[in-house]
Amino acid sequence: MVRRLSFVVASLFAVAFAAATSANAAGDKLVIELPSGKVVIQLRPDLAPKHVERVKTLAAEGFYNGVKWHRVMEGFMAQTGDPTGTGMGGSKLPDLPAEFSQEPYKRGTVGAARTADPNSANSQFFICFTDTGCSGLTGQYTVWGQVISGMENVDKIKRGEEGSGTVTDPDTMVKVYVE
Known part of the structure; x- marks a missing residue:
């Protein structure tokens, strides 16, 4: 009887441990559904x-759904996350302090967009198109993700005007969620 009870208790601990491990692993990827397909970050x-944490919160609220890629520059990056579509807006949450690192910016790196104030990131972000185009951003902008699949869909985002990157008829993020 004691042996059987020990087996049951051990089994329950194993199930609880597996569930906790699974819960900790969950929520470590951001999925952006574009008209051309999915991007996994x-x-x-x-x-x-x-x-x-901010990106996960906003994604869970549906904040990013339908938001435009308002600034897209060939050989550099695609920027989104502004609900006004102008590059001047953000969420109602307070701005974030910089979390700069020496993680190199390269193709598929996702960084927080900001103003000249290092502590002004809010909801906007960008994805780098090339290794060389974004390399000068290392240590100057917060890296919070890396595209691990679907970069070919990022490459299909409509480009903006030469110089400014402003997109006249921008693509949107259809749906954004954490998995």
Whole structure:
């Protein structure tokens, strides 16, 4: 009887441990559904815990659904996250302090957009198109993710005007969620 009870208790602990491990692993990827397909971003709370938490919060609220890619520059990056579509807006939450690191910006790196004030990131972010186009951003902008699949869909986002990157008829993020 004691042996059987020990087996049951051990089994319950194993199930509880597996569930806890699964819960901790869940929610480490951001999925952006674009008209051309899905983009999966590995979140990097090890580099920017406050930024990752913000993005997860906004995604869970549906904040990013339908938001435009308002600034897209060939050879550089695609920027989104402004509900006004102008590049001047953000969420109602307070701005975030910078979480700069020496993680290099390269193709598929996701960074927090901001003004000249390093502590002004809010909801806007960008995805780098090339290794060389974004390399100068390292240590100057917060890295919070890396595209791990679907970069070919990022490459299909409509480009903006030469120089400014302003997109006349922008693509949108159809749906954004954490998995």
